[in-house]
Amino acid sequence: MKRFNYKYMIHLFILSVILSTAACQRDSFTASDNIDNQNTSGDVTLYVTSNNRAYDLTKLHLDYSNKFNMSPNTIHINTDVKYQSMEGFGAAITGSTCYNLMQMSKEDRTKFLTETFSENNGFGMSYVRISIGCSDFSLSEYTCWDTPGKENFGLQSEEKNYIIPILKEILAINPNLKIMGSPWTAPRWMKVNNLTNLAPHNSWTGGQLNPSYYQDYGWYFVQWIKAMQNEGINISSITIQNEPLNRGNSASMYMTWQEQQQFIKESLGPQLKAANLNTKIYVFDHNYNYDNIEDQKSYPTKIYQDATAASYIAGAAYHNYGGNKSELLNIHEARPDKELIFTETSIGEWNDGRNLSKRLTEDMKEVGLGTINNWSKAVIVWNLVLDTEKGPNRDGGCQTCYGAVDINSKNYQHITKNSHYYVTSHLSSVVKPGAYRVGTTGYKVDGLEYSAFQNTDGSLAFVILNDLNEGKSVTISDGKKHFSYEVPAKSIVSYKWKN
Template sequence: MKKIITTLLLVVTFFAFSQEKKQNKAIPFSISDRNVTIYTSANNTDLRLTKTDVNVQFTDLKQPLETQLCVFVNPNKTFQTFLGIGGAITDASAEVFAKLSKESQEEFLKAYYSKDKGIGYSIIRTNIHSCDFSSGSYTYVDEGDAALKSFSVLHDMEFRIPLIKSAIATAGGKVAVYASPWSPPAFMKDTKNMLQGGRLLPEFYQSWANYYVKFINSYEKEGVPIWGLTVQNEPMAKQTWESCIYTAEEERDFVKNYLGPTLLKAGLSDIKLTVWDHNRDLLSQRASAILDDPEASKFVWGIGFHWYESWSGGDSMFENVGKVHEMYPDKNLLFTEGCVEKFDYKKLQLWANGERYGESMIRDFNNGTVGWTDWNILLDENGGPNHVGNFCFSPIHGDTKTGALIYTPSYYFIGHFSKFISAKAKRISSVASRSQLQTTSFLNEDGQVVTIVMNKTDEKLKYNLCIGTNSAEVFILPRAIQTLLY
């Protein structure tokens, strides 16, 4: 009897295991009964995220020729999980927003945070007290208050917190909000100045770590849930505005000995902590110094980066992102800031500004990035306000004289990604056969594929969208970006 029972148990276990293996086995992607819908934005046309083609058919193409331009997509090869795309709600953005009419405010919120009527932003970055895009320098405590007894976010409750809450509501609550400091209060630094760099004094490490906790709790009390933090905005830049220098070792030790344990003790271990938050050039060195230390690494969710390394005259170092992803595949890569610098009203509609976004997003995602955050979501007709004259472009500008919203090419380029790629989508293999085209692709959880293709040439091109031995013939206009859904 015992043998019979044992045998039955083995049979049942084998059957259950077999069924589980069948259920877990990935079903190969099929383009059967799928057609392609195409959205296009193109220079020197009126096309702006415009549906230009529907029901484009797939046909057999067993072997492409060398003479055929192709984009090869393999949905069975999956990579990182998509977090989202968004921008920063700074003091400047909130102050300009407050000057708009109610109608323009409603239009603006939908333009960014509605999936149906806008481009579906799902990430918000914000500043911990002042940054350059504030009307002036300020902190949340009285000067010299290391115990933080005077801590208050009352300043932010006038403009910034209401805008963040409206954005979250417009997005249906599905937004990841993270915050970054530009500088500790002046009394905590060796220079006694929030501007012009300087360093956090060791005797204030704990007080500064407590400051982050106070910020999180205060914002959450006001109805703004905080998803994550970066340790320091641009920790290797001595700027004319709020800035603070950390060497890699200093940032590592602050995370390991102060900020990480303080968040843990405060019951905030679920806060996603991101290090570096600076350009791609030193990304590898900073990641290695911090993540090779197990005690520091355990507190770190990801590595953040910006795109300004080309200030030196060189090219953007996209490959550095991929190298760090290879080195630390268990950590997340997050693009935390980028904008077009040196505002010029005459260049508001410069197409190349949008192309800079398109190329960066394609190449950053292809190198393992999970989320992408633009800088200010809104600035005025002068590229501000900014208390140190560091005026920049944003995807939308609000003309405070006329009340009009000005949509720039950057808004539409970002939208070709953010409107269609859903949270938890998987990036899939997407390869162009020639350098004239750039591409990336994602597989949404509902099974829909999103392929983005960009043409930076001055020629109209025909290419084949190839899935296995099938392809759809597509035309892309000069200087255009397309989103293909199928």
């Protein structure tokens, strides 16, 4: 009998090694893969990803426990405690992203976009960001009004041939998609080298907006929103300027809080209102540390000091290329009546961006749960799709960035998911627009981070990160039901169940 058990254990060990090796080798997927590869059902739906890809957004199911809960590792969800409502999760649909998607076969592109955006047959990403005019990931440099004279305003070829067709495909899959627009620069003829001598600044890079053109620039925003509406694309929100304290991007414009305050108060706010547009305005759209420019620190709250300007503003947007996410909490505490959203982060050569074993847990900690637990209502990462050569990109912009997914530039078929795709997918798959972040009490340990939500249909969602080198058995209780699951080492697990 002992001999039999010995052989049996050896066989089990060999089988587990084979299965583990096969799982670890599955480091990417093609558009033909099925995200729901588990033919099971249960009370609770889970999505699991581990940093060795043994679990790769794997869909599983659990049943509620019928045993009395005595677990010391219980996390209790309290829906009576409500924090912010959630707007959504997603990525930037840049010119480069659209170009890469257009190189795919129609069948593969539809499959990928369905898996990414469908609320019923995919991960349900629900919020994207596009540029108003060009960005450093556009196919050319342009705005929609490059020649003075209102008759010269118009959507350009990149928008007509790439951005709009892709957005329409996504909207056909998810009609509830929210879209944010952000300019990287005003038209060059509106720019000056500084606000003292007001000399023309005929460059895509740097410069400032000439106050004499505040009204024209407000008109530009309104016309762009209307032009997109005419294409069947509703713009949910805008920011005033991408990275307003960055003078050096390939397309950029410096814009202080004082300038944004006056521009919104004197021009953009009144013009949006007069046009009956309910597009939200978010200010700032830059780093937590305000690029260490002393008089620009607390940029949003300084704008809010003018009550008229503040009345037009929904809130503030942030990136994480400098500073700490705790700044979100500082701004929330200063003005709890204003919203916060997270609108850009990137992975690349500088942070070992294609190394999922390093980036998965770090990016969920900093970008996903970290921003949400500091009152962010949305999480939007940078390029959804770049090719394996990190492009297309522009001189003077980021040439070392990776996409949320990378597509093989030789065949435009083989796709590799990177950390940002997992972060946003884990959130969007269970946390739906309009959900409230709700209270939790109970089990806490260093290395576990989590957040709970209640969706508008009453269902509950829970997202947990295990950054430990061992699995952790966690029991979740909503006060009526409970269930347990061992969260694998170095993994993310998202849960959803009916309340």
